[in-house]
Amino acid sequence: MDNITLTFVESRYPRELIKHLTEKRNFLVEETSPGIYIIKGDILPIQIINSRQLSGEENIWLKELDIRLSAPQLLRILEEIARFGKGVQTKAYLDIIMRANETKLQEALQMGRTALPTLDEVLEGVGLTAIWEARGEAIGEARGVAIGEARGKEEMARNMLKSGFPVEQIAALSGLDVGKVRTLADA
Numbered sequence: 001m002d003n004i005t006l007t008f009v010e011s012r013y014p015r016e017l018i019k020h021l022t023e024k025r026n027f028l029v030e031e032t033s034p035g036i037y038i039i040k041g042d043i044l045p046i047q048i049i050n051s052r053q054l055s056g057e058e059n060i061w062l063k064e065l066d067i068r069l070s071a072p073q074l075l076r077i078l079e080e081i082a083r084f085g086k087g088v089q090t091k092a093y094l095d096i097i098m099r100a101n102e103t104k105l106q107e108a109l110q111m112g113r114t115a116l117p118t119l120d121e122v123l124e125g126v127g128l129t130a131i132w133e134a135r136g137e138a139i140g141e142a143r144g145v146a147i148g149e150a151r152g153k154e155e156m157a158r159n160m161l162k163s164g165f166p167v168e169q170i171a172a173l174s175g176l177d178v179g180k181v182r183t184l185a186d187a
Contacts, residue, residue, distance in 0.1 A: 035051065
């Protein structure tokens with residue numbers, strides 16, 4: 001619980017929410033910097049971010065958490081991610097921005113500045129490509145193992161059939177069901 005903070009990001013001043021928190025819940029609301037409000041008095045730390053009040057230069061990552069980004073704003077985000085390089089942990093942030101602004105992201109990428117990295121380069125730079133490749137390899141390996149095991153069981157059952165073992169005993173020893181062993185016997 002000590003590592004959890006509840007954050008609300010708004011594009012306007014949340015007057016009614018703050019009124020409710022101060023008057024009905026008796027919480028203390030403190031503006032720690034322009035657009036960032038800390039609410040004290042609840043079991044979880046709460047912060048409210050008014051993205052319109054944030055300085056674009058100082059808070060690019062917070063300010064751009066919006067579902068109404070323009071193509072130039074998205075280009076700026078991609079440029080900043082590329083500028084910081086592979087060491088920046090931007091996976092979750094980039095995922096949120098991409099999901100919330102799919103159409104504008106496509107538009108931004110089509111604008112095609114020469115200095116702008118491709119989406120593939122950005123995804124590779126933040127490590128998402130490697131994660132997806134590793135997941136694909138793990139899934140492929142698991143499927144390969146399962147196929148190999150199934151083929152091994154069938155080969156064992158065929159050999160046992162040739163040696164005259166009863167179908168029920170082959171099923172018990174190979175782990176195949178009786179119907180599958182019978183199908184192999186008929187083949």
